[in-house]
Amino acid sequence: MSLGRLLAVFASILIVDLVFSIDEGRIYHGTIREDAIDKQEVDLDFPLFVRDRKGLTGDEICGYTIYKSNSNPIPFQIILEDRKTGSARIILAKGSQLNYESTKRYEFEIAADDCTTGAHSVREFVRIDVEDVNEFAPAWKEQTYTAEVTEGQLSDRILKLETKDEDGSEEFSKVCQYHLLTKEVPFEVTKEGYLRNTEPLDYSSKHNFILEVQAEDCGKKLSDKLLVNILVKPQCKVGWKGIHNRIDYVTKSGQKPVTSNATLELCDAVCQVTQLSVSIRLQSDEAGTGCEIDASAISTRDKICGRHQDTINLLPEGKHSPSADTTAKPGGVVEFDGKTVAFGVAPETFGGRLEPHFTISTWLKHERQSVEAEEVKQHILCNADGEGMSRHHYSLFLHNCHLVLLLRKEPGPGVDMNVFQPAEWRWKLPEICDAKWHHYAINMEFPEARLFVDGKLFVKSKRNEDIIDDWPLHPSRKVHTTKLSIGACWEGSGGHFGQFLRGHLAGLTIVNNDTETDHAISCINSCHEKMDFHAISEMDTGMSVSMNSAMTQIDITGRTKESVENLVSKIGYINPRVKLTSESSRLTFETSVRCGDGSNITIAKSEATINFVEERHPKILLSSSTQLTRNEHEVVRGEKIFRDFLVIVQPFVPGTKDSDLTELPAASGVVHHLELCSVVVQPELDVTNEHFAYPENLVKQLGLSVELSVNGMNVIGEAKVSDYIDVMRGIHYVHRKADDLNTRTFRVTCSKENGQIVSNELVVELDVVHTEHRPEQSPDHAAADKLFHSVSNYKGDGSKLSTKPEDKSSGVGIAAIVVICVGFLVFIVVLGVIRIRSASQRSVEVNVEEKQEMEWDNSALTITVNPMDSEVVTTVYEESEVNGLHAEETDTDDDIGSFHDDRADSSDDDEHGRAKSHDLEWDSTTATY
Numbered sequence: 001m002s003l004g005r006l007l008a009v010f011a012s013i014l015i016v017d018l019v020f021s022i023d024e025g026r027i028y029h030g031t032i033r034e035d036a037i038d039k040q041e042v043d044l045d046f047p048l049f050v051r052d053r054k055g056l057t058g059d060e061i062c063g064y065t066i067y068k069s070n071s072n073p074i075p076f077q078i079i080l081e082d083r084k085t086g087s088a089r090i091i092l093a094k095g096s097q098l099n100y101e102s103t104k105r106y107e108f109e110i111a112a113d114d115c116t117t118g119a120h121s122v123r124e125f126v127r128i129d130v131e132d133v134n135e136f137a138p139a140w141k142e143q144t145y146t147a148e149v150t151e152g153q154l155s156d157r158i159l160k161l162e163t164k165d166e167d168g169s170e171e172f173s174k175v176c177q178y179h180l181l182t183k184e185v186p187f188e189v190t191k192e193g194y195l196r197n198t199e200p201l202d203y204s205s206k207h208n209f210i211l212e213v214q215a216e217d218c219g220k221k222l223s224d225k226l227l228v229n230i231l232v233k234p235q236c237k238v239g240w241k242g243i244h245n246r247i248d249y250v251t252k253s254g255q256k257p258v259t260s261n262a263t264l265e266l267c268d269a270v271c272q273v274t275q276l277s278v279s280i281r282l283q284s285d286e287a288g289t290g291c292e293i294d295a296s297a298i299s300t301r302d303k304i305c306g307r308h309q310d311t312i313n314l315l316p317e318g319k320h321s322p323s324a325d326t327t328a329k330p331g332g333v334v335e336f337d338g339k340t341v342a343f344g345v346a347p348e349t350f351g352g353r354l355e356p357h358f359t360i361s362t363w364l365k366h367e368r369q370s371v372e373a374e375e376v377k378q379h380i381l382c383n384a385d386g387e388g389m390s391r392h393h394y395s396l397f398l399h400n401c402h403l404v405l406l407l408r409k410e411p412g413p414g415v416d417m418n419v420f421q422p423a424e425w426r427w428k429l430p431e432i433c434d435a436k437w438h439h440y441a442i443n444m445e446f447p448e449a450r451l452f453v454d455g456k457l458f459v460k461s462k463r464n465e466d467i468i469d470d471w472p473l474h475p476s477r478k479v480h481t482t483k484l485s486i487g488a489c490w491e492g493s494g495g496h497f498g499q500f501l502r503g504h505l506a507g508l509t510i511v512n513n514d515t516e517t518d519h520a521i522s523c524i525n526s527c528h529e530k531m532d533f534h535a536i537s538e539m540d541t542g543m544s545v546s547m548n549s550a551m552t553q554i555d556i557t558g559r560t561k562e563s564v565e566n567l568v569s570k571i572g573y574i575n576p577r578v579k580l581t582s583e584s585s586r587l588t589f590e591t592s593v594r595c596g597d598g599s600n601i602t603i604a605k606s607e608a609t610i611n612f613v614e615e616r617h618p619k620i621l622l623s624s625s626t627q628l629t630r631n632e633h634e635v636v637r638g639e640k641i642f643r644d645f646l647v648i649v650q651p652f653v654p655g656t657k658d659s660d661l662t663e664l665p666a667a668s669g670v671v672h673h674l675e676l677c678s679v680v681v682q683p684e685l686d687v688t689n690e691h692f693a694y695p696e697n698l699v700k701q702l703g704l705s706v707e708l709s710v711n712g713m714n715v716i717g718e719a720k721v722s723d724y725i726d727v728m729r730g731i732h733y734v735h736r737k738a739d740d741l742n743t744r745t746f747r748v749t750c751s752k753e754n755g756q757i758v759s760n761e762l763v764v765e766l767d768v769v770h771t772e773h774r775p776e777q778s779p780d781h782a783a784a785d786k787l788f789h790s791v792s793n794y795k796g797d798g799s800k801l802s803t804k805p806e807d808k809s810s811g812v813g814i815a816a817i818v819v820i821c822v823g824f825l826v827f828i829v830v831l832g833v834i835r836i837r838s839a840s841q842r843s844v845e846v847n848v849e850e851k852q853e854m855e856w857d858n859s860a861l862t863i864t865v866n867p868m869d870s871e872v873v874t875t876v877y878e879e880s881e882v883n884g885l886h887a888e889e890t891d892t893d894d895d896i897g898s899f900h901d902d903r904a905d906s907s908d909d910d911e912h913g914r915a916k917s918h919d920l921e922w923d924s925t926t927a928t929y
Contacts, residue, residue, distance in 0.1 A: 026051070027125040030090060034100040034133040042076065042090040042128055050086030050112045050121055058116030061086035065120060067109040074108050076128065086112045090126070100132040101168040132169035134219030139164050145228045147195070151203040151235045154196075158230065161193040163215045163223060172219040181212040181225065189213060195228065203234035204245065236267035240589055240606045247573075247587075247608055251615045252296075254304040255532050255572045258587060258608065262568045264561055272596035275557065276564045280571060282531055282552040284585040291527035292578055293363055293437050295332030295754035298507045298524075301576045305523030308359070308511045312350050314381070314486060315508045332754060334487070338378065338502025342488030348705065352383055352484050354394055354407070355513040356446040361521070366398060366503035367435035374400050378501040381508065382489035388478030390493045396442070397489075397499070401433040402426050405442055405449060409472035416472075422447040423470035427458060437504075439525050443515045455525025457518070526551070527576055529585060535570035543567070573610060585610045618672070620750055620759035621648045628766045632739055635768055638693055638732035641746055642764070645728040647674070647721045674724045677715045677750040679731070684710040689737045695730035702727070712746075724750065733766065741768045 030042040050061055060083040066074055075096030081087040092098070106128045111120040140163055147159040165173035178189035186199040187209065195211075209230040215223040242261030249256055264276070291297070302311070315334055336342070345352075362380060382395040395406045405425045409415060431438045431453060441452040451458040451465075458465075483490040486508065488497040530551035539545060543558040545567065554571065558564040573587075589606040624645045649672040685691065692713050699706055704717035704727065715727055728748075735741050748762040 027127060030126070030128045031131055032092065032098065032128060033131045034098050034135075036092050036098055038094045038096070039091045042092075044090065048078070048088045048090065049082070052122045054122055055119050056112065056114045056117075056121050057119065058114045060084060060115040061112045062115040063113045064088060064110045065113055067111070067123065069107055069109070072103065072106075074106060076106070078110065083115070086121075090128070098130050100130045101166070103130065104132075104168065105129050132167060132172055134167055134172040134217070134221055136166040136172075137221040138175050138215040138217050138223040139166075140215070140223060140226050143226075145195075145226065146231065147228070148231045148233045149197060149201055150233045152200045153235075154198075154200060156194065156196045158187075158195045158197065159228075161189060161195060161213060161215070161226070161228075163193075165217055167217070167219070172217055172221075174218050175215045176218040177216045179214040179216065179222075181214060182210070185209055185211060187211060187230070195230075197230075201232045203232045207232055237265065237604075238267055238601060239265060239604050240591065241265050243587075243589070243606060243608050245608060247610045248613050249573060249575060249610050250613045251575070252300045252578060253615070255574050257571075258573050258610070259571045260569050263565055264591065264603075266561070266593070266601065271593065271599070271601055273559070273561050273593060274596050275559060275594040276561055276591070277555070277557045278564060278568060278589060278591045280531065280554045280556075280568070281588050281590075282529065282573075282585060283588065284529055284552075291363075291437065291439070291525065293333060293365075293506050294578075295506075296756055297576070297578045298332065298363070299754060300578055301524045301527070302507075304574060304576050305520045307509075307520055307524070308514060308516050310511055310514060311516075312510045312512070313508070314345055314350065314510060315505060333504055333506045335504050336487040336501040338373070338500045340500070342485055342497045342500060344490065345484040345486060346705065348700065348703075350484060350510060350512075352482050353410070354383075354444075354510075357444065357513060357515055359441060359443050359511040359514075359516040360396055360405075360509075361439065361441035361452075361516065362396075362508040363437055363439050363506040364432075364503060365435065365437045366432055366501075368401065368433035369502065373502070377404075377489075377499045378503070379485070379487070379489045379499050380501055380505065381484070381486055382499075383482050383484045384490045385476075385479045385492035386481035386483040386490070387492045387495070388480075389476060390491045391473060391476075391479070392489060393473065393482055395489060398432060398501070398503075399426075401430070402428050403432055403440060403451070405444075407444070407446075408470065411472060411475050417474060418471075420469035420471065422467050424466075424468035425449045425451075426466040426468070427451055428464055429453060429458075437506075439507075441516065441521045443518075443521075445515060452518075452521045455522040529573070529575035529577070531587075532572035532574045533570060535567055538566060538570070539563075575612070583612055585612075616651075617753075617757045619650045620674070620752070620757060621650060622646070622748060622750060622759050622762040623648070624748075624762055624764060626762070626764050628764065629769060630766065632741070632768050632770055635733070635735045635738040635741065635766075638734040639766070640729065640731070641733050641766060642728045642731055642748070645725055645748075647725055647750060647759070649721060672721045673718050673752060674721055674750050675716070675718050675752045675754070677724055677728060677748065679712040679714075680747040681712045682745045682747065685712070689740075690733070690735040693732040693734055695727060698727060698730060735768075738768055739770055743767050 026046075028044050028046055028048060030044040032040065032042045050056075061080065062083065063080050064078040064086075066076075066078065068074055075093050075098065076090050077093045079089045079091055081089060108126055109123040110126055111123045113120060140161070142162070145159055145161065149155060149158055161178065163175050165175075167173040175193065177191065178193060180187060180189050186197050186201065187195060188198055189195050193215075195213075209232070211228040211230065213226045213228055215226075241263050243259055247256070247258050259280075266273075291301075315332060334341075360381065364380065366378075368374070377397045377399050379395055379397040382397070383393045384395075385391045385393075391408075392406055393408055393410065395404075397404050397406070403426075406423065407425075408423050409421050411417065425442075439452075439454050443450045443452070479492065483492070485497065486505070488500045490496075491498045528550065531547075531554055532551070533545075533547065533554055536545060540558065540560070540563040543556070543563060545557075546555045547553065556564055556567050558567070575585075587608040587610065589608075591603040591606075593601040593603060595601065622645070624642050628639070628641060630639050679692070687710060692708060694706055694713070694715075696706075699715070702717070702719050702723050704715055704719055704723075707714040707716065713731075715724065733744070733746075735744075744766040746764045746766070748764065750759045751757060
């Protein structure tokens with residue numbers, strides 16, 4: 001036993017002895033809970049009764065008197081149980097409440113009262129302790145806590161969490177446990193309330209942690225939840241910052257910045273930078289670098305590379321070709337068989353005439369054929385006379401594995417018709433006949449033509465690129481229009497296609513009155529992933545930048561950290577491939593720093609992973625009234641079957657139903673486009689009685705086209721969704737005999753991106769309500785019907801109805817009239833034949849003297865012509881008149897093809913200066929009529 005405890009026991013004995021010596025009584029010790037209610041008994045260690053009757057004379061006890069030791073009220077009362085022994089209980093007085101926090105103990109004296117004399121017994125001491133109740137939960141001293149932790153370090157005392165508890169006892173006011181409610185975090189709270197991290201933190205992976213903590217006191221009461229914000233303080237590391245370890249790249253999304261926030265951290269290193277070099281490399285597992293040849297891939301590259309805004313696509317898209325004789329495969333690749341496949345380009349697609357500046361480009365696959373076949377021109381593109389003649393105005397064709405561009409000068413103001421000008425450019429290319437896909441682009445800035453093969457400028461030589469001069473084309477009265485064709489050339493004089501192409505085409509485009517940029521042409525042929533960099537103009541003095549041809553490595557060197565950071569931040573990433581064969585690629589950064597004192601700073605190699613994410617297509621949702629009921633007269637006049645047509649384009653959301661039609665927020669700023677809306681009719685249209693009418697002016701104004709067939713109609717062309725809505729709402733369905741129609745079903749779908757994104761199918765049913773028909777009659781028909789009904793309904797005696805016998809003379813008169821009419825008809829026919837024969841022999845002129853005698857025979861009309869009196873007239877032109885005719889009619893052979901063309905085209909000119917004569921045939925018999 002310790003000395004302190006012995007002293008405490010000794011002091012207690014002295015106090016008790018002192019009390020007993022003073023009052024000669026004993027001590028009662030009791031306890032009661034703080035939350036005790038009225039009349040609840042105090043738990044005493046000894047029963048309360050009168051043990052010492054000194055001072056009492058009677059035999060009975062009437063009660064007890066309580067003596068307070070201080071001014072505090074005593075919330076207890078003593079209940080007498082036995083008058084003889086004085087047995088009693090101490091209870092909580094009525095209306096009293098205990099509060100441990102204000103009074104933990106009550107001490108007072110009691111004495112028994114004699115019933116006979118009223119005298120008091122010896123006083124006894126009572127001590128009652130109030131037991132605390134856990135009334136209050138712990139409360140945090142602060143509403144939130146914030147602390148910083150340096151990355152890479154472990155700290156046992158990041159901060160101390162402190163609480164307060166209004167319970168008075170140590171048992172209930174003390175926190176026995178802290179609960180960290182946030183799961184899977186590298187932190188814990190000790191019993192003492194200290195927050196610590198269990199593992200080093202990494203600023204690059206997470207900048208801060210939000211923790212939830214609860215405190216529990218020893219009475220099991222829980223505090224409110226506390227938020228603790230732990231900020232991760234980055235540890236200064238020499239190297240690149242602001243470059244994410246993981247970069248997501250969505251396919252077909254174009255150029256993506258990957259280093260826009262890049263900065264180089266040198267920490268506290270004392271270094272005056274004199275040279276800073278960084279080498280960025282793109283490492284890929286992507287298989288293949290060839291270009292994908294389909295409409296989606298070509299369209300994606302065009303958008304990524306920023307093709308000219310006026311680029312016109314001449315090939316049909318998908319299956320909805322502009323001509324029935326076109327073989328168009330899905331994906332925009334057209335196969336030409338060299339025999340029958342060709343089509344004309346609609347004037348609204350391209351006007352036909354080329355300006356001095358233009359670009360023609362196409363993807364072409366062509367293999368070597370027989371010598372005879374290669375000797376024949378195979379036209380990719382040809383603009384020729386539409387009728388009358390077969391002159392080629394301009395064309396792009398293959399000939400003996402040469403690529404040839406023909407461009408004849410058109411007549412016009414300021415054009416000297418007697419001067420040769422460049423008209424044909426010929427390039428001998430091995431790629432033409434290797435049976436592989438290649439891209440060809442010709443930038444014409446007349447008279448200079450530049451050819452790009454697979455994105456690279458063709459280098460001219462003395463032997464390769466022949467330029468042939470020719471006359472300008474002369475105007476002709478025989479030709480009123482030209483026809484632009486693909487896959488062959490239109491022969492206007494014969495009205496058919498010729499010189500067919502055998503091979504495959506894709507992405508055939510024209511830019512007129514301007515040229516495509518060299519960068520765009522090169523870009524659309526760069527079909528592998530690469531880095532993108534266009535900040536050469538931002539280089540400071542003393543800097544150098546080098547790049548390899550594949551754009552998979554860029555080296556930058558500069559004299560200051562800021563100048564190098566600026567160029568590094570301009571690097572982007574492009575992957576034009578639609579179908580990817582790997583999941584990711586990597587960018588690595590190797591950096592070296594040289595200081596002014598000659599020392600070097602070692603910088604760790606940085607790496608960023610580029611993860612490929614499949615493009616998530618938006619959803620195209622169509623809605624309209626699907627059940628229409630109309631009167632047959634409305635259908636005859638034309639009924640708007642899509643009057644409330646609506647198109648909504650929504651971002652892809654998994655699980656979205658077509659019925660969930662909600663408008664996109666206007667603030668999104670996204671303008672969506674469509675490329676095709678198709679209306680399919682079931683059953684097929686009866687074109688003699690029913691058809692579609694559409695707003696032609698609006699369609700033309702929007703640059704769209706419409707195809708009509710017995711199966712329905714297609715609206716084709718890229719336009720805004722709102723424009724398509726206007727066109728579709730303006731479509732009328734017309735049926736001239738609606739009384740024969742009961743119901744019609746229309747199925748509508750819309751699409752974009754060459755049919756890769758297709759809408760839901762909208763089904764609209766039209767029911768026709770028929771009315772009772774009472775045909776209107778003319779007055780004559782009505783009178784006839786009335787007479788017919790009056791006779792047929794007559795009910796009188798049959799003898800009253802009589803008919804006159806037929807008059808035979810009237811039949812003879814009718815026969816005479818018929819004979820006269822037939823004779824007149826024969827006369828007219830004979831007269832017509834004579835006029836036609838005389839017109840065909842208009843080149844012969846016969847002059848007969850006016851005084852020619854004619855002999856008349858009374859029996860018949862006889863005409864006698866003396867052959868000696870007829871004259872043969874010969875037409876002779878002077879030389880000047882011949883020249884004049886040539887100047888007026890300029891359909892000469894040199895206009896049909898090139899001056900150096902190997903085709904032998906015939907001329908349609910008339911022969912002038914030649915005598916024309918025909919002798920009049922003589923018949924010795926007289927002509928008798």
